[in-house]
Amino acid sequence: MKIFDKMEEHDYEQLVFCQDKNSGLKAIICIHDTTLGPALGGTRMWNYDTEEEAIEDAIRLGRGMTYKNAAAGLNLGGGKTVIIGDPLKDKNEEMFRAFGRFIQGLNGRYITAEDVGTTVADMDLIHEETDFVTGISPAFGSSGNPSPVTAYGCYIGIKAAALEAFGDDSLEGKTITVQGVGNVAYTLCEYLHKEGAKLIVTDINKEAVDRAVNDFGAVAVEPDDIYSQEADIFAPCAMGAIINDDTIPQLKVKAVAGSANNQLKEERHGDELEARGIVYAPDFVINSGGVINVADELYGYNNERAMKRVETIYDSITRIFEISKRDGIPSYQAADRMAEERIERVHKSRSQFLRNEHNIISRR
Numbered sequence: 058m059k060i061f062d063k064m065e066e067h068d069y070e071q072l073v074f075c076q077d078k079n080s081g082l083k084a085i086i087c088i089h090d091t092t093l094g095p096a097l098g099g100t101r102m103w104n105y106d107t108e109e110e111a112i113e114d115a116i117r118l119g120r121g122m123t124y125k126n127a128a129a130g131l132n133l134g135g136g137k138t139v140i141i142g143d144p145l146k147d148k149n150e151e152m153f154r155a156f157g158r159f160i161q162g163l164n165g166r167y168i169t170a171e172d173v174g175t176t177v178a179d180m181d182l183i184h185e186e187t188d189f190v191t192g193i194s195p196a197f198g199s200s201g202n203p204s205p206v207t208a209y210g211c212y213i214g215i216k217a218a219a220l221e222a223f224g225d226d227s228l229e230g231k232t233i234t235v236q237g238v239g240n241v242a243y244t245l246c247e248y249l250h251k252e253g254a255k256l257i258v259t260d261i262n263k264e265a266v267d268r269a270v271n272d273f274g275a276v277a278v279e280p281d282d283i284y285s286q287e288a289d290i291f292a293p294c295a296m297g298a299i300i301n302d303d304t305i306p307q308l309k310v311k312a313v314a315g316s317a318n319n320q321l322k323e324e325r326h327g328d329e330l331e332a333r334g335i336v337y338a339p340d341f342v343i344n345s346g347g348v349i350n351v352a353d354e355l356y357g358y359n360n361e362r363a364m365k366r367v368e369t370i371y372d373s374i375t376r377i378f379e380i381s382k383r384d385g386i387p388s389y390q391a392a393d394r395m396a397e398e399r400i401e402r403v404h405k406s407r408s409q410f411l412r413n414e415h416n417i418i419s420r421r
């Protein structure tokens with residue numbers, strides 16, 4: 058892999074490779090863009106088959122955070138970390154503390170939080186070594202696990218997508234397929250079930266599926282069968298790149314709206330959804346509830362303030378559909394445009410002033 062070519066392609070600022078033999082830590086921190094502020098993005102722990110796959114994931118996810126944070130109106134840039142390893146077998150205290158020291162070494166250019174494979178307990182270990190971590194235990198005055206808030210944002214984003222697809226945002230009686238019933242999607246299913254939606258779920262983890270079947274009367278299907286179900290809305294809530302050449306022809310839904318990061322394998326797959334008349338709620342907007350919540354910690358966490366901001370996801374998704382129609386572009390492009398324009402505007406206005414204390418986000 059030609060790393061600098063990759064970095065130039067989307068103008069990445071920095072990749073940091075962190076290794077600690079003692080704990081087995083192998084991590085890649087990707088800082089994509091810090092125009093708006095320090096790069097905030099979670100840490101994913103995953104058993105990648107190759108180092109190239111891990112680097113690809115880090116950079117795709119890091120760039121997504123730049124767009125997510127910009128579109129959410131946060132004064133934060135974008136970054137992400139991947140730790141190579143099996144989250145069920147390879148974790149230890151020293152690993153997260155070593156990782157915390159690497160983050161501390163970046164002196165605030167990167168702030169972390171949870172993602173797939175990491176937990177509040179892991180963030181607490183990182184916090185032993187650095188303050189540049191969010192989503193730590195509420196006992197520290199923090200916001201804790203971001204997943205339930207991501208789920209809430211995703212739920213109201215699904216309602217906004219339903220309004221666009223069906224002319225009514227009620228989910229009562231709608232059939233919704235959910236891919237992956239992990240931390241975010243379990244709570245999402247709870248909201249959907251309460252509103253009277255019928256759920257079809259899948260997961261590679263049988264226990265997760267059983268829980269959704271028992272708790273919400275969901276119908277379980279095999280992982281490969283989730284795309285071809287007769288349903289109204291597809292909510293991808295597992296891993297990325299699941300909207301692709303193989304899956305699009307199978308879809309019978311009117312909308313795709315879920316929490317997974319990087320749902321489109323390539324941008325052209327967003328064009329393909331548009332061409333087929335499938336409403337797509339851009340991933341980095343609908344799943345921004347978690348980062349909005351953890352970012353609030355940087356000002357001294359206030360749940361009410363954070364939730365008010367999370368509720369703006371409904372309007373943001375609606376606005377994206379408006380821009381999409383006004384400018385004749387697919388919704389994923391409208392979302393990109395919204396984020397890029399904000400970064401550009403802030404960049405320009407900052408160039409008119411000297412930096413001072415107000416440009417620096419103070420910590421708890």
Ligand SMILES: NC(=O)C1=CN([C@@H]2O[C@H](COP(=O)(O)OP(=O)(O)OC[C@H]3O[C@@H](n4cnc5c(N)ncnc54)[C@H](O)[C@@H]3O)[C@@H](O)[C@H]2O)C=CC1
Nearest residue numbers: 203204207237239240241260261262294295316317318347
């Ligand atoms: N946790 C959060 O606050 C946020 C999460 N996201 C994204 O939402 C997605 C879900 O995140 P979490 O719920 O935190 O992760 P999680 O790890 O708790 O849940 C993911 C679930 O997907 C399942 N899964 C993996 N591959 C699968 C496949 N091929 N088919 C079916 N199921 C599969 C896993 O077994 C697991 O139960 C991820 O893409 C994550 O990056 C985005 C923003 C915030």
Ligand SMILES: CC(C)CC(=O)C(=O)O
Nearest residue numbers: 098099170171203347348
């Ligand atoms: C889980 C969040 C707190 C941040 C993040 O990494 C994301 O939104 O993908």
